[in-house]
Amino acid sequence: MQTSVSRALRSTVCRRVGVATLTKATRRTLSLSTFARSSPRTGAVAVQSARRQYATTVPDPSTLPGLDASKLKVTPNPDLKTPPPSDQLTFGTTFTDHMLTIPWNSATGWGEPHIKPFGDIPMHPGSMGIHYAISAFEGMKAYRDASGRVTLFRPDKNMARLNRSVARITMPTFDGAEMITLIKELVKLDAHWIPTEPGHSLYVRPIMLGTQPTLYVGPTNEALLYVICSPVGPYYKTAIKPVALLGTDMYTRAAPGGTGGYKVAANYAPAIVPQLEAEAAGYDQNLWLLGPEHVLTEVGSMNLFLVLKTKDGKTELVTPDLADIILPGVTRDSILALARAHASGEAKIAGLPADLVVSERKITMAEVKEAAAEGRLLEVFGAGTAAVVSPVGRIGWEGKDIVVDCGKEGAGPVTRTMLREIEGRQYGRIPSEWAVVVQEGTE
């Protein structure tokens, strides 16, 4: 493999093509085809000539510098801002004093990480990331616990997912552990921006953008990985309020063979009109349904969970299986891990039913309707970094509402237990190896 296309991409390509069936000649073709990265060109005919032209000039990526946190350069912001009062925070509009940037180039590999004053990025107007959505990102949070300790929640999961996402759209992968080291440095420098009020946090947004200045559609040979931070308030300002979902089959968030299972920019813009329509119809978010069977997939910006009483009387926690169309959420994974530990008896959790069964499986609107009609739809909730765990009170479907009883506490017992268990680990109330320390507390 002589090109700079990431190993992740290569393995994706091999898996899809069926690596066992690749002849030596095909492998060679595969290798050559990926010279695309270094060669903006037009159309099929030009591809051929580009392959020939660049075949001997692209460096072997295994010899190129990887992402290296020890090369970090820090330029402190001489003009520090004052963080606004926490009660005036609006999601994603206030940014801290610094940002982290790391350039990548197919000829020279990963460049020098730089923490520098937050500010505009000079962008070539022909940057392919802007024109063709060659952009992937993560959403994570830094939390301050009661002792003043600052932690990240399972950042390794975010780095693994970002690597998966960028490879899906032919951008370079990177060493996740090195990146976490760099993110910690950024968060430490701007730690005074983390609100101290309960439920508040610092939203951390890593993003990678294809920056090669070409209008050709193909793998980029330049990219910028950067991280910005924004202090945010709790999702629920006061009490928990159940959300209303609109079963949505007129729009598709993600189809099989698309990018629904990856956190890429391309998944988001197409979903805004459906969101506005759901609001117009009196709902809070879309419940994305797939195909003629109306298979449940995701909710707006969250993964979906349902609690059912099964026909044989057990309590089943169901979430749709990923099937390469659903975003593999970190909160989703954490809920599944906790629930499975409880169900197996490995770590019992107070508040969860003794007979809990945990399923990742296909579930259709017909099944949800039937369960509701038979009084077996106990709870529905969404899970994500922003909303943590968010109860669902009704689902609009076929012109009616399927109502889920959330009780006087606004959420059923499984939902409340999961919210407590996840937030407990995020804010240090429950000791957990999922909490990765950025900075020790002062108490």
Added chain:
Amino acid sequence: MQTSVSRALRSTVCRRVGVATLTKATRRTLSLSTFARSSPRTGAVAVQSARRQYATTVPDPSTLPGLDASKLKVTPNPDLKTPPPSDQLTFGTTFTDHMLTIPWNSATGWGEPHIKPFGDIPMHPGSMGIHYAISAFEGMKAYRDASGRVTLFRPDKNMARLNRSVARITMPTFDGAEMITLIKELVKLDAHWIPTEPGHSLYVRPIMLGTQPTLYVGPTNEALLYVICSPVGPYYKTAIKPVALLGTDMYTRAAPGGTGGYKVAANYAPAIVPQLEAEAAGYDQNLWLLGPEHVLTEVGSMNLFLVLKTKDGKTELVTPDLADIILPGVTRDSILALARAHASGEAKIAGLPADLVVSERKITMAEVKEAAAEGRLLEVFGAGTAAVVSPVGRIGWEGKDIVVDCGKEGAGPVTRTMLREIEGRQYGRIPSEWAVVVQEGTE
């Protein structure tokens, strides 16, 4: 309608929701929901408060300034470059001396159009367009004919499509005629960049990007519409060469309810890995198939046409119907218009069969296979701004190739005729109202 959400979006929303069934209350909700544009906020609960918060502060968009070419400000580039020799052009990598920018803001409407030196755009690192693919564009060309006259080809179609695209992802629409006036000014200023060699042109790329600096996912309240230009060579450097397509069903370019029918950034990044895989398997481009029936949709970056001998002996020119999943190409529309004029007898075209039938309809791989087996698959070609008209020589499907005989001229008679007719109108060899004059020739 008190908000700045475009009428196109509103009509989309109304159409989808079913405007006839909207009660007055629902209409009010719809109107309020679109305040999203002015209000970055998080989640469903915040949406409610944002609605209340902004309900009285957003200006009525009908009173805001529209795009106005008479406000154009021109700052000439003091440092003009020398265009490279035409034989060294690579698609989309060389840019001219100037660019056109027009800012938009939900509070102040369309701002001052500015033609200025080509250069970097200062980009806020939290610009939502970058994070969420709120970006849509056009591909058009300026041609220089033998007399030196400079024209655009059906620019009204590109402007109409861009308006459709931006509305689909909740960006503001604009007056297409004003925009064409501005594009003409830009092309005139950089007209010496249009190569004079046959088959060369100036590729013109209008793009609109959501620039509001927020990590909230919703309609943007700031956008930048800009235009850059790049001199390009012909798609085929020498003789016409048939391309090979790989029937692709493991990936989905666009699903019903997605954005396949709109020229938005989000359609492109997800298609690069499939393109690399097609190349790895020895093909030039993907033939995107949809669903279990393997319905033909598009080819890589082109629309698809087939010429079939029908079972009753007629000649049928088939292209898949748009079905809101296929990009409505300007070249596609032009070919259909010419073919229909010929078929109806309105304007006979030499080289097309006398018994031509023109169809926009669903066509499956099973039908293509059957037609090929029975000797009735006469021609296949792609059509687009870049490739113009591009013959297809084989289609990989189910591990075999469906071969299309392109003859010794590299393309069948319908393909060659359409290439001649389209290029003839683009380069002024055939007089046509589709050619819109930017600058008269000197002869």
